[in-house]
Amino acid sequence: MTQGTNAEEKLRDFVKFSATVTGFSEFDLWGTGQAEAYYRTAVEQEGPDAIQQAMASDPSGVPADRVVKSIIKLWYVGVWYGPELAGRVDVAAWTAPGRSGAKPAVPDDSQPEGSQFVVSPDAYTEGLLWRAIGAHPAGAKAPGYGSWANPPVFEDGQEGEVR
Secondary structure, rough: OOHHHHHHHHHHHHHHHHHHHHHOOHHHHOOOOHHHHHHHHHHHHHOOHHHHHHHOOOOOOOOOOHHHHHHHHHHOOOOOOOHHHHOOHHHHHOOOOOOOOOOOOOOOOOOOOEEEEEEEOOOOOOOOOHHHOOOOOOOOOOOOOOOOHOOOOOOOOOOOOOO
């Protein structure tokens, strides 16, 4: 077995595991074009042993492994949240109703350096969250200007209503 084949097998295993924990098909994950970047990021940040251990864990286990949570968030939003941030409730608290402006997910003095970053230029537009909520990333993909004025349409053809 060659080195390239082994690396390809690990990437396929990562995508297969990711499909299980994200609820999207392997086909959908490969379609984002981010599989290699996400796998490389996870391995660089946590090490190959931690990733193998996370992939060997029971994905239905509650609470989920912190590395598994980081992988899930990576696929959904395209941002690597280190495991030290993955379980925090306040990671996206700045988006709560009544809040506005660009605010850090956690105070800068409590955030370990390099623990949170956007993985690639395409990560935002390819995040699974857009498909999950039946919307398009603002300003990035069709249907284009003004599309956020209409309610989202889900893949099953039903319109969603924001309340």
